[in-house]
Amino acid sequence: MQHEGSLPMTTTAQRQVEPRYDAVAIDRKWQERWERDGIYRVEDSDPRPKWFEMTMYPYPSGDLHIGHWYAMAPSDAHARFRRMQGYNVLHPIGFDAFGLPAENAAISRGVHPYEWTMSNVENMRRQLRSLGAIYDWDREVVCCLPEYYRWNQWFFIKLYEKGLAYRAKAPVVWCPSCQTVLANEQVLNGVCERCDTPITRRDFEQWFFRITDYADELLDFDTLDDWPDKILTMQRNWIGRSEGVEIGFDISDYGLEEREIRTFTTRIDTIFGVTFIVLAPEHPLVPKLTSESKRAEVEAYVERARASSEIDRLSADREKTGVFIGASARNRLNNEQVPIYVADYVLTTYGTGAVMGVPAHDDRDLEFARKFRLPVRTVIAPIEWDGREPTEAYLGNGFMTNSGAYEGMTNEEGTAAISKDVEGRGWGHRTVTYRLRDWLISRQRYWGTPIPMVYCDDCGVQPVPESELPVLLPEDAEFRPTGESPLAINESFVNTVCPNCGGPGRRETDTMDTFMDSSWYMLRYCTPQFDGGPFEADTTADWMPVRQYTGGAEHAVMHLLYSRFFIKSLRDMGMLDIDEPFLRLFNQGVILGSDHEKMSKSRGNVVNPDDVVGQVGADAVRCFLMFIGPWDQGGPWSDEGINGVVRWLNRMWNLVEYDAGELDSSPTDPAAVRDTQRVLHQTIRKCYDDLDKFKFNTSIAALMELVNHLSRVWNDQSVDSATWRDSTEKFLLMLAPIAPHVAEELWERTGHAYSVHQQPFPKWDDDLAAEDEITLVVQVNGRVRDRITVSAGIGEDEARQLALDSQRVQAHVDGKTVRNVVYVPGRLVNVVVG
RNA sequence: GCCGAAGUGGCGGAAUGGUAGACGCGCCGGUCUCAAAAACCGGUGGGAUAAUAUCCCGUGUCAGUUCGAGUCUGACCUUCGGCACCA
Known part of the structure; x- marks a missing residue:
C-alpha cells in the first residue's frame, strides 16, 4: 500500500537551529510512559461514540521512509484531534506484508521472503513507534501470517460458493528466456528487466472475482460522505x-x-x-x-x-x-x-x-x-x-x-x-x-496467499474444506525462474487428496493478488485476535464503516474499488450490514526531495526520518511535514525549512516556561488583555476548523501567530497572569495533536495533571473572538484607493458615505459621474464611475 | 495516448468572486559578543520617484464572464498521479 521503496539514505545537513530542550529524551520518556499506561489502548466497550480512522498500511520495504511519515504523522494528528473531540478513536496500523519485493530480495540476496519481510516489519515497528502515534499495537495486522491469510482463503471459498469466483483464460506477461511470468513493473520498454529479452504474452487459466456484477452499484456514490470529487470521477471513468x-x-x-x-x-x-x-x-x-x-x-x-x-x-x-x-x-x-x-x-x-x-x-x-x-x-x-x-x-x-x-x-x-x-x-x-473488467486474482508467485482449491480428475475443481484452513504456504519453494509457479515444484504441497472423493488431487499453485489482503483489513482491525472467523460480527458492526480513510491518490481506483466490491459482496452474503467500507477519504500528496524531485537513490535526495528525528525530535518533524503546505498537494522536504519549526517550538517552549507571576508586578493594559483573548479565541476557532479539514499548514500558521502575539505581550508585560496562563494552557491543548511529546512535557511542567492527551480540545467563544474594528476597503472601478478603519457594526449608509467622503476616492472620482456604489458588508465599498 | 490533478515573490506556501503574498525559509540591516553562531528587534514582489506621498505592473499563456477574477468559463503550454501483475 504505502510503498516507499527501501532506499539508502543520505545524511542530512548540519542543522543550524537546535532544540532548546532534549527532544530525544522527551520523545523516549513519553513514548515509554504512554505505552506503560496504555493510554492509547482502544476498548470496544468504551461508551464514547466510536470513530474509526485508518491510514493505508505500509508495505514493509525495509526502512521507514520520510514518505511514510508524511502519510502517517498528519493522519495521527487528525485522529488525535478526534480523540480530543470526545470520540473513542480506533487508529490502527499493520503491514501489507505479501508481495513481489520480498521475492526479489529472495532471488537477489538468498534470504527467504518470510525472513526478509518479518525483519523489515520488526524494524519498521520500532520506527513507527518513534512517530509517537496513537496506534494500539495489540491490534496490529500482518497479512503474511497464517492467522491473517487463512481468512483470505476463507473469503475466497465463500466468494466461490456464491458464484463470484470463477476460472478463465487470461494472458500474463511472459519472458521466453527466463521462462517466467513478469509483473508489468519488471518490463522496461518491452523487454525483461533481468535479461533484456523482448517479452510476449501467454494465456493461463486463472481465477477471477466478478466485480463487474457490482459495476452499477459501484457507480453509486450517494452514501459516501466526503470523498474527493476527483476520486469519484476517476472511479466513474474506470468503471466506464x-x-x-x-x-x-x-x-x-x-x-x-x-x-x-x-x-x-x-x-x-x-x-x-x-x-x-x-x-x-x-x-x-x-x-x-x-x-x-x-x-x-x-x-x-x-x-x-x-x-x-x-x-x-x-x-x-x-x-x-x-x-x-x-x-x-x-x-x-x-x-x-x-x-x-x-x-x-x-x-x-x-x-x-x-x-x-x-x-x-x-x-x-x-x-x-x-x-x-x-x-x-x-x-x-x-x-x-x-x-x-x-x-x-x-x-x-x-x-x-x-x-x-x-x-x-x-x-x-x-x-x-x-x-x-x-x-x-x-x-x-x-x-x-x-470498461471495468473482472478482478484477476491469480498470481504465479510464491509470496502470497495460496488459493485454497484442489483439482481432481474425477470431481473437477473442489474448494478446500473450511476445517482444513489455512492451506499453509510451504517454507521450501523455488524462487528462481523455472517456467512454473514456485509452488508447483513442491510435490508435498501440490499432491493432496480430493476433498470430495478422497482420491488423488492437486492443489492450485497460484497465490492471490495482494489487493485481496487490503480489501478487508479494516475489518480485521476491529477484532484482530478473533479466531472464529475473519471478524467478530457485533463488535465490527459497531466500528464499521471506517469514518475516515487516508492514503495516497495512487490507490484512487484499484484498491478502493476492490475493497468497495468486497464489502458489498460480504453484505450480500449476510456477513455485514453496510454498503461501503470507507465513509470519508482524504488523499495526501507526495513528499519530494529538497531538489523538488521525487526521492530516489539515483538522485541522492532521500531523507531518513531516523536521522532527523535523532537531531530535532519527532515533534519538529511532525510539525514540519504538516507545515510544508496543503497535505493533499505534497511538497518538497527542506533541511533549512525545518529550522523554522524548530525555532518556533523553541520560542513557544520559552514562553510556556516563563513564570507567569512576574506579570502581576507590572500594570495591566486592558486593551492588550482584550487583544490577547481575541487572538486566542480566533486561533482556537481557526485551529479547530483547519484540523477538522486536514488543513494542518494553516492551523500551524495560526498557532505561530498566537506565539508571536504572546511573545509581544510578554515583552510589554501588558497582560495579567490569569490571561497568560489561560492562553498558554489552551495553546498546549491545541499543540497536543500535532506535537504530542513536547505538549505532554510542558503540560506536566506547568503543573497540569497527566495526560494532555486525555483532555478535550479547547472551545472558543465567538464574543471573545469578535473584532471591534474592521478595515473597510474602498475601491474605485475595482481598484483599491483607500482603506478606512471603522467600527465592526457599521451600517451600510454610513459606510457608503465614508467611502464617498474619502479624499483619495474623490481624487479618482473627480469630474466623472458616479454610476454605482457596490457595498459588501464588513469588506468593501466599490465606487463605479465612468 | 486516455483518465485525473496542479501552476502565485529568490523558495515552501496564504487568500468564503472583494486589501494578492498570511505563516515560515532565505536574504538585508540592527542589538548582544573580542568574534562567530544562537537569540532578539526591524525590513524584504517588480518598476517610476527625493519620498514609508502617489502612480503603474504583477498569480503559467491567450481569450471571456463580472462593479470586481489567483479564484468562474473556454482553448493552449508545462509538471505530477493512475492506466488493471509495484504497492
Missing part, C-alpha cells in the same frame, strides 16, 4: 459504463459454428456507415476466418500484438496497424459485405473484442480507414452540412443520411428505431458494457 447495442455481422457463408461476429457499439445510428470490421488479435474467430493466403501475415501480426502493452495499443498517437484477414462479413441492415481486419487497437477485454468500423464518425476508425484506404461514408449529416466529406470524424448529432429506411430522422430517433428493429429481427440487442 456505456449503453449501446450488441449487433451481429453475418459470417454464415464460412460454415463455422459461429454464424456471426458480435460487435458492441454505442452508435448504432451509424450502422449504415460501417465499411469494415476489426477483430482484436486475440479474438477466437481470427484463426477460423483467416484465409490461407493471409495466414502467415496474420499470425505474425497477432504475435507482435501480444508483445505490446495495452497503453501502447490504445495510444491514439501511434500510427494504426492491422492486417486484412482475407474474409468479409455482411451488414444485415444494408446487405453490404465489409472486409474483416485484425488490429491491436481493439481489445478483447472490452465489449465483444470486435468493433464495427465507422470511419466517418469515429476518430480511430477514420485513422484506420485512411491508412488502409477504406471507404468513408457519412451517415449522420451535421445540422448545417454542405455535403462535402468532412476532414475529421463527425461525432456530433445530426440527421440520418445514406441510411435506408431511417433517412431523415435525427440520429437520436435513428438510434431508437434501429435498436428496436434490430432486436425485433434477432440481429442484436440493447446492452450495457463496462
Whole structure:
C-alpha cells in the first residue's frame, strides 16, 4: 500500500537551529510512559461514540521512509484531534506484508521472503513507534501470517460458493528466456528487466472475482460522505459504463459454428456507415476466418500484438496497424459485405473484442480507414452540412443520411428505431458494457496467499474444506525462474487428496493478488485476535464503516474499488450490514526531495526520518511535514525549512516556561488583555476548523501567530497572569495533536495533571473572538484607493458615505459621474464611475 | 495516448468572486559578543520617484464572464498521479 521503496539514505545537513530542550529524551520518556499506561489502548466497550480512522498500511520495504511519515504523522494528528473531540478513536496500523519485493530480495540476496519481510516489519515497528502515534499495537495486522491469510482463503471459498469466483483464460506477461511470468513493473520498454529479452504474452487459466456484477452499484456514490470529487470521477471513468447495442455481422457463408461476429457499439445510428470490421488479435474467430493466403501475415501480426502493452495499443498517437484477414462479413441492415481486419487497437477485454468500423464518425476508425484506404461514408449529416466529406470524424448529432429506411430522422430517433428493429429481427440487442473488467486474482508467485482449491480428475475443481484452513504456504519453494509457479515444484504441497472423493488431487499453485489482503483489513482491525472467523460480527458492526480513510491518490481506483466490491459482496452474503467500507477519504500528496524531485537513490535526495528525528525530535518533524503546505498537494522536504519549526517550538517552549507571576508586578493594559483573548479565541476557532479539514499548514500558521502575539505581550508585560496562563494552557491543548511529546512535557511542567492527551480540545467563544474594528476597503472601478478603519457594526449608509467622503476616492472620482456604489458588508465599498 | 490533478515573490506556501503574498525559509540591516553562531528587534514582489506621498505592473499563456477574477468559463503550454501483475 504505502510503498516507499527501501532506499539508502543520505545524511542530512548540519542543522543550524537546535532544540532548546532534549527532544530525544522527551520523545523516549513519553513514548515509554504512554505505552506503560496504555493510554492509547482502544476498548470496544468504551461508551464514547466510536470513530474509526485508518491510514493505508505500509508495505514493509525495509526502512521507514520520510514518505511514510508524511502519510502517517498528519493522519495521527487528525485522529488525535478526534480523540480530543470526545470520540473513542480506533487508529490502527499493520503491514501489507505479501508481495513481489520480498521475492526479489529472495532471488537477489538468498534470504527467504518470510525472513526478509518479518525483519523489515520488526524494524519498521520500532520506527513507527518513534512517530509517537496513537496506534494500539495489540491490534496490529500482518497479512503474511497464517492467522491473517487463512481468512483470505476463507473469503475466497465463500466468494466461490456464491458464484463470484470463477476460472478463465487470461494472458500474463511472459519472458521466453527466463521462462517466467513478469509483473508489468519488471518490463522496461518491452523487454525483461533481468535479461533484456523482448517479452510476449501467454494465456493461463486463472481465477477471477466478478466485480463487474457490482459495476452499477459501484457507480453509486450517494452514501459516501466526503470523498474527493476527483476520486469519484476517476472511479466513474474506470468503471466506464456505456449503453449501446450488441449487433451481429453475418459470417454464415464460412460454415463455422459461429454464424456471426458480435460487435458492441454505442452508435448504432451509424450502422449504415460501417465499411469494415476489426477483430482484436486475440479474438477466437481470427484463426477460423483467416484465409490461407493471409495466414502467415496474420499470425505474425497477432504475435507482435501480444508483445505490446495495452497503453501502447490504445495510444491514439501511434500510427494504426492491422492486417486484412482475407474474409468479409455482411451488414444485415444494408446487405453490404465489409472486409474483416485484425488490429491491436481493439481489445478483447472490452465489449465483444470486435468493433464495427465507422470511419466517418469515429476518430480511430477514420485513422484506420485512411491508412488502409477504406471507404468513408457519412451517415449522420451535421445540422448545417454542405455535403462535402468532412476532414475529421463527425461525432456530433445530426440527421440520418445514406441510411435506408431511417433517412431523415435525427440520429437520436435513428438510434431508437434501429435498436428496436434490430432486436425485433434477432440481429442484436440493447446492452450495457463496462470498461471495468473482472478482478484477476491469480498470481504465479510464491509470496502470497495460496488459493485454497484442489483439482481432481474425477470431481473437477473442489474448494478446500473450511476445517482444513489455512492451506499453509510451504517454507521450501523455488524462487528462481523455472517456467512454473514456485509452488508447483513442491510435490508435498501440490499432491493432496480430493476433498470430495478422497482420491488423488492437486492443489492450485497460484497465490492471490495482494489487493485481496487490503480489501478487508479494516475489518480485521476491529477484532484482530478473533479466531472464529475473519471478524467478530457485533463488535465490527459497531466500528464499521471506517469514518475516515487516508492514503495516497495512487490507490484512487484499484484498491478502493476492490475493497468497495468486497464489502458489498460480504453484505450480500449476510456477513455485514453496510454498503461501503470507507465513509470519508482524504488523499495526501507526495513528499519530494529538497531538489523538488521525487526521492530516489539515483538522485541522492532521500531523507531518513531516523536521522532527523535523532537531531530535532519527532515533534519538529511532525510539525514540519504538516507545515510544508496543503497535505493533499505534497511538497518538497527542506533541511533549512525545518529550522523554522524548530525555532518556533523553541520560542513557544520559552514562553510556556516563563513564570507567569512576574506579570502581576507590572500594570495591566486592558486593551492588550482584550487583544490577547481575541487572538486566542480566533486561533482556537481557526485551529479547530483547519484540523477538522486536514488543513494542518494553516492551523500551524495560526498557532505561530498566537506565539508571536504572546511573545509581544510578554515583552510589554501588558497582560495579567490569569490571561497568560489561560492562553498558554489552551495553546498546549491545541499543540497536543500535532506535537504530542513536547505538549505532554510542558503540560506536566506547568503543573497540569497527566495526560494532555486525555483532555478535550479547547472551545472558543465567538464574543471573545469578535473584532471591534474592521478595515473597510474602498475601491474605485475595482481598484483599491483607500482603506478606512471603522467600527465592526457599521451600517451600510454610513459606510457608503465614508467611502464617498474619502479624499483619495474623490481624487479618482473627480469630474466623472458616479454610476454605482457596490457595498459588501464588513469588506468593501466599490465606487463605479465612468 | 486516455483518465485525473496542479501552476502565485529568490523558495515552501496564504487568500468564503472583494486589501494578492498570511505563516515560515532565505536574504538585508540592527542589538548582544573580542568574534562567530544562537537569540532578539526591524525590513524584504517588480518598476517610476527625493519620498514609508502617489502612480503603474504583477498569480503559467491567450481569450471571456463580472462593479470586481489567483479564484468562474473556454482553448493552449508545462509538471505530477493512475492506466488493471509495484504497492
